[in-house]
Amino acid sequence: MLGTQGVPGTEEDSIGTNQLKSFGHMCESHHFLSWDSRHRSLIHCLRCFRVRSFDNTRSETIQFHTPLTLIVGYNGSGKTTIIECLKYATTGDLPPNSKGGAFIHDPKLCGEKEVLAQVKLSFKGTSGAKMVSTRSLQLSVKKTTRQQKTLEGQLLMIKDGERTAISSRVAELDQIMPQYLGVSKAILDSVIFCHQDESLWPMSEPSVLKKKFDEIFEAMKYTKAIDNIKSLRKKQNEELAKYKIMEQHAKEDKEKADRAEKRSIKLQQEIETLREETQQLSLEMRLTPKSLVL
Numbered sequence: 001m002l003g004t005q006g007v008p009g010t011e012e013d014s015i016g017t018n019q020l021k022s023f024g025h026m027c028e029s030h031h032f033l034s035w036d037s038r039h040r041s042l043i044h045c046l047r048c049f050r051v052r053s054f055d056n057t058r059s060e061t062i063q064f065h066t067p068l069t070l071i072v073g074y075n076g077s078g079k080t081t082i083i084e085c086l087k088y089a090t091t092g093d094l095p096p097n098s099k100g101g102a103f104i105h106d107p108k109l110c111g112e113k114e115v116l117a118q119v120k121l122s123f124k125g126t127s128g129a130k131m132v133s134t135r136s137l138q139l140s141v142k143k144t145t146r147q148q149k150t151l152e153g154q155l156l157m158i159k160d161g162e163r164t165a166i167s168s169r170v171a172e173l174d175q176i177m178p179q180y181l182g183v184s185k186a187i188l189d190s191v192i193f194c195h196q197d198e199s200l201w202p203m204s205e206p207s208v209l210k211k212k213f214d215e216i217f218e219a220m221k222y223t224k225a226i227d228n229i230k231s232l233r234k235k236q237n238e239e240l241a242k243y244k245i246m247e248q249h250a251k252e253d254k255e256k257a258d259r260a261e262k263r264s265i266k267l268q269q270e271i272e273t274l275r276e277e278t279q280q281l282s283l284e285m286r287l288t289p290k291s292l293v294l
Contacts, residue, residue: 041181042066042124046089050105050117052081059118080196087193089121089133091185092153092174096197101139101148114140116151125180129159133177135170155180186215 049059053076062071062082073079084095084103094103104117117137125131136151153173155166167173178185183192190201190212201212214220 041126041183043086044122044124044130046082046085046122047118047120048081048085049119050115051085051103051119052078052105054078054081054105056105056110056112056115083193083195085119086121087189087195089119089135090177090181090188090193092135092170092177093189095195100146101137104137104139104148107139107141113142114138123181125157126182127159127180129157131180132156132158133173135173184216184218186218190216 043064045061045063047059047061048054050056054060060078063069071079071082088094088103105115107113107115115138117139119135121133123131123133133153133155135153138149138151140147140149150170152168153170154168155173155176157164157166167176174185178188181188190198194201202209204212
């Protein structure tokens with residue numbers, strides 16, 4: 001279904017330049033997060049089954065190589081579908097113009113009422129372990145309606161010969177896939193696997209462009225972090241003000257305590273002096289003859 005040779009600009013055209021870079025350099029995109037080559041993610045292969053115009057009787061598999069994998073073929077041979085499958089496998093987002101189950105192989109073409117489509121992606125995660133992501137879709141066709149359903153997916157980790165199923169819930173899969181790839185969903189969606197129908201977003205209106213860049217550079221997280229820091233600082237300042245008042249009261253209490261202690265010591269000394277005088281007088285009285293006292 002895919003050719004092996006082609007000349008850009010002809011009928012046997014190659015895939016777009018921006019999309020070309022994404023295939024062999026999936027691992028390179030991780031450099032934005034870490035320069036350590038040991039923790040780069042790398043795509044191994046992709047398998048598509050019953051997607052778009054791909055054969056409904058057998059799956060199609062494409063192997064990716066570094067630093068670049070060039071995919072060429074006639075118009076309509078499925079080059080863009082590969083990008084769509086990569087994006088769907090990594091983010092869980094269906095491509096544009098896929099309403100009504102258009103992303104799934106048309107059941108009418110194969111004479112079936114129900115078609116099960118599957119996209120499977122094998123890659124090396126940032127931890128170095130081999131990962132396999134599987135996403136499945138179902139399209140049912142009735143007389144007047146078409147119903148598309150997202151089935152449970154699976155993320156499998158293969159490390160040291162052991163296979164571990166990490167998650168099967170679609171929501172969890174959408175959340176953890178970017179983590180294992182080491183790239184945010186916004187970058188996967190708008191940069192690495194950007195669909196050709198959405199590739200002109202850099203020419204968008206300023207407000208739309210700003211929103212897109214905010215998503216890519218995670219400005220919202222930065223803003224939230226700043227707001228949290230400001231809120232925390234405000235609370236800490238309030239606590240500090242309370243502690244300063246407590247400190248002032250404690251100083252005053254300490255000064256009172258010091259004065260009371262000094263007064264207590266002085267009174268104790270006076271008491272000792274008076275006690276000695278009393279003892280002395282008592283002694284003198286005992287030694288004085290009674291006749292003199294009378």
